[in-house]
Amino acid sequence: MATKARTSSFDAASSEFRQHLPDLSIPRFTVSKQQNAYEYADDFKKNHVPPWLYNLTETWKELLKEPFTGVTTDGKIKPNLFELEDMGIDVEGVCNATKNVLGQCSPEQKQKLHHPVNAREWRAWSNPEFLLRPFGLRLEDLPEDLATSILGVLEASFSPEGYQKALAAMRINHFLGEVCDVRKIMNKYSYNFLLFGEPSPEKAWGWVLYGHHLCLSVFFKGKHMVVSPTFTGAEPNIIDDGPWSGTEILHTEGNLGLKLMQSFSQETKDKTQIFKLMRDPGMLQSGDLKVDRWNQDDQRHLCGAFRDNRIVPYEGIKVSGMSSEQQQLILDIVEQFVLYLPQKARQLRKEHVRQHFDETYFCWIGGYGDNDPFYFRIQSPVIVCEFDHHSGVFLTNKEPAKFHTHTIVRTPNGGDYGNALRTEGEKVQ
Numbered sequence: 001m002a003t004k005a006r007t008s009s010f011d012a013a014s015s016e017f018r019q020h021l022p023d024l025s026i027p028r029f030t031v032s033k034q035q036n037a038y039e040y041a042d043d044f045k046k047n048h049v050p051p052w053l054y055n056l057t058e059t060w061k062e063l064l065k066e067p068f069t070g071v072t073t074d075g076k077i078k079p080n081l082f083e084l085e086d087m088g089i090d091v092e093g094v095c096n097a098t099k100n101v102l103g104q105c106s107p108e109q110k111q112k113l114h115h116p117v118n119a120r121e122w123r124a125w126s127n128p129e130f131l132l133r134p135f136g137l138r139l140e141d142l143p144e145d146l147a148t149s150i151l152g153v154l155e156a157s158f159s160p161e162g163y164q165k166a167l168a169a170m171r172i173n174h175f176l177g178e179v180c181d182v183r184k185i186m187n188k189y190s191y192n193f194l195l196f197g198e199p200s201p202e203k204a205w206g207w208v209l210y211g212h213h214l215c216l217s218v219f220f221k222g223k224h225m226v227v228s229p230t231f232t233g234a235e236p237n238i239i240d241d242g243p244w245s246g247t248e249i250l251h252t253e254g255n256l257g258l259k260l261m262q263s264f265s266q267e268t269k270d271k272t273q274i275f276k277l278m279r280d281p282g283m284l285q286s287g288d289l290k291v292d293r294w295n296q297d298d299q300r301h302l303c304g305a306f307r308d309n310r311i312v313p314y315e316g317i318k319v320s321g322m323s324s325e326q327q328q329l330i331l332d333i334v335e336q337f338v339l340y341l342p343q344k345a346r347q348l349r350k351e352h353v354r355q356h357f358d359e360t361y362f363c364w365i366g367g368y369g370d371n372d373p374f375y376f377r378i379q380s381p382v383i384v385c386e387f388d389h390h391s392g393v394f395l396t397n398k399e400p401a402k403f404h405t406h407t408i409v410r411t412p413n414g415g416d417y418g419n420a421l422r423t424e425g426e427k428v429q
Contacts, residue, residue: 016402022396055289056295057130064124070412071308071310071416089225090342098153102199115195117196117422125305127233127304135192136192139191158340159339171188172234172249191210206220213235220418221422226418228416228418229408229410233250234249253407272317275366278299278300299388301375303410308416312384315361316377334378338409352382352383361379363376363377373401375389383411384412386410388400389401
């Protein structure tokens, strides 16, 4: 997940993305080169550029005002899906790592960092590079030892491979900042960290880290752990130069998804492919960003930032009708999406998904040739996994390309942020 030997998909991404490097002499880059994250965000709020993203952020404000319900298929929460269990989490180790951070903070920093366990700020994460809600502590504003200690919380919380996945996303963000010469806006520390509740081996608490292409919500209650929602993305999805050269991310889940789609009969492919084009005329594009099926920022994915209560009907084909080999591919894909979880917790999560195969659907958008960009979704009562290839934001490709990837995990039916496991006073607002 981090630096590794080059794969064929790595070499393809390197060759492709370098054909779409931006012109750094245009005002977009000459101006932003001089700005820090706060100035860049203020400029965006003042000038409303790009307008399509500004309009979406205004919609986000409205969505955040809604009380939390959870992602559903029909607006109704399906009850009794989640229960507390011993996931083998080293919660004391995570508590110690978090207390180490608190011990290094000034009173002012602690005040910025710390929120009630039920605070609405759980839901205020977003994945664009614009720092729209500067909650918590921003790593790039901190002394190196404190920023490193915050990374220590991630390392203590996650599996080794999950921690490396997070580092890869942060490093690729840094690489993109170098490619576009906007190092003060996108770098390895362009992330905000928030703490909710008091670190405890028994009580409910957690943390959130969010920034460009990496947003992680982590909830603990005893030895139960929920890592959801998550947003992990990359543009490009490799590093082909510098000290982290060889880093790649999100290739495995994409390759597994394509392998699954290509394994179907033509009849099954036709049922699975809900839209043939990545921006299909059949997708709702009314201008109402609360309900549209496509917008320029989210593109095809449905469950991103501020979509905590979205209604997402099932689409595609049932996993229960697949062969055992195809069902294993579903679990292999889920494995990559929940890689942040420590091993025992990850196995329990996959088993929970497997138990609901009779209500699990797989759908596809786009082509399914080896070089085609695509979207797919795995959706069940207990998990939503979205994978999407995007057009360029900083790179210049106007059409979706396999070197720009977004992935999302949601736990539907009130499971995000561990909300289904919270007592009444602990529930997210």
